[in-house]
Amino acid sequence: MEDVARSAGVSAITVSRAVNTPHKLAPTTLRAVRAAIVKLGYVPNLTAGSLASNRSRTIGVIVPTVANSIFADTIDGLSQALAPERYHLLLGQSHYREEQEAALVDAFIGRRVDGLVLTGVTHARGVRARLWRAGLPVVETWDTSSRPIDMLVGFSNVDAGRAAARFLIGKGWRRLAFIGGSDERSAKRLAGFREAARTGGVPEVAAIRLLSSSQPADGAAATVQLLAELVPQALFCSNDTLAAGALFECARRGIRVPADMAVMGFADLPIATAIEPTLTTVQVRAREMGLCAGALLLQRLAGEAPAERIVDLGFAVTERAST
Amino acid sequence: MEDVARSAGVSAITVSRAVNTPHKLAPTTLRAVRAAIVKLGYVPNLTAGSLASNRSRTIGVIVPTVANSIFADTIDGLSQALAPERYHLLLGQSHYREEQEAALVDAFIGRRVDGLVLTGVTHARGVRARLWRAGLPVVETWDTSSRPIDMLVGFSNVDAGRAAARFLIGKGWRRLAFIGGSDERSAKRLAGFREAARTGGVPEVAAIRLLSSSQPADGAAATVQLLAELVPQALFCSNDTLAAGALFECARRGIRVPADMAVMGFADLPIATAIEPTLTTVQVRAREMGLCAGALLLQRLAGEAPAERIVDLGFAVTERAST
DNA sequence: TTGTATGCGTTATCAG
């Protein structure tokens, strides 16, 4: 920076301003400094800038796994919201483990991220307190809560489960089953599904909770297991990937969907509209969650108090051919 | 840090050592410092550490998009390789645009990443030079090149395309078609596919190059377009997601696969083994690419010269039911 | 519109 300043015949701080607040410089000065920057190939050291300004222009984002495309979409939205303001993303994967998430939160606090985006609303003990102490803007996503750490963008997984049950019962199906993961959000969908089923006169819902990933093969395997015990009339899967696996398994067994059995998914992934039969699902807005989380953080970082601390993006049951 | 030092009755540098090189401290001292750290809730400022040590313990990774699960797998592998050494990932998406990639490279150099993982081997002009000047360890992935910027982990997309054509021709198919994206790697697969087709006595290969994303619906739409012009005997798709879309479209039209038409995919995504019929594909090792890229970077950062600067992870044609 | 003085919180270096 000193070299550039010398070459341009100005002081170091003027170089700093040329980079960060060019509008505060006289056009002539700005031109001279920029020429020197190009001539010398100067690349500002943002690490030093972060230390001096106490702002890193970095947002930490922690998802269970990027391999699940639904979280990838949220990251994509987040990244798009932050890019114009020159913020970058520090990425962490919790692999669905609270301690892992807590470790990442600590590491990101140490790295002085300016904000944090978390998945879900349940965290290891102590996380909340440490976040609070750090005074860090935080957005929780993919669920809802009456008492978020700070801000929240999501929807009610319990309500979404309820809506799925009501939809299937409304269609006349009685023997209901569920396939989902073991994470909190899947559990909430199941809880809502069971509750609305009971209310709708269906007291028993068979459920398979997977410990592993949620690939189509897992959905197919769970379907096999389910069919060994009973033949449900309608199957609700906690995500479309599992539902696709269920549809594939049905195809293999000659079970006609929806004539013999209905299948419903969750999330409205691209496969839902492409698969044959097209998949009835609960549409959620993964990308918008990221965009909105980014917008909330930017507002806060700009010193504005966001209008809403809790944004419910909702969901929509989308009927297609599979039910 | 000073507060912790005072509380533990040591100097600041001893606190630093307790955090970074605990084995260099006397057990008693270490215990005392750790107690003080916990008592005061001290979180080291890694930004300041980076400035002082000139190492950020951060690796930049730039992929076209995380929404494509194949790149998500590479990121997952990379993240796993780096985590034990307490490196974190700064994530950037190029959205298949060279200028976007170049901008991210500059930003990441400014943030003083310790290493960089790029997708592909073709980059905007100037990128190579700037990377060279920065003296940054770089790993290019997902392709191969005789002249990488620095290190490379991948496979030959041209050879993979050739292998696909040879496989299909070996099975007796003659009228070949291709559906793929417009990115460089898809183009290389097509080039190899066409070349081997020609060698195998098939001079004409119909090809559809998509500009948009590579979702199943895109594969289905391209299949529709293709079938309007000719009915190919065998269709090679540049990724399994597109191939799945093609299979769905065939199912809708009553085209039996592989009796009426063969479909072959690329990448061996989870859907390839789950879908009905199971999908013949070219297996590549997305996750290993990330793991290997991470290992190469760690070696270099540890001051060791990696045994190999170019790692060819290869590919494997995997025959399933769809051909 | 530009410049001066100062400090951000850590680690490298060298000494003991």
Add this chain to the structure above:
DNA sequence: CTGATAACGCATACAA
């Protein structure tokens, strides 16, 4: 095994 001192490369606060 522990400590004193001096950077690291910028941005803030204030002055001119």
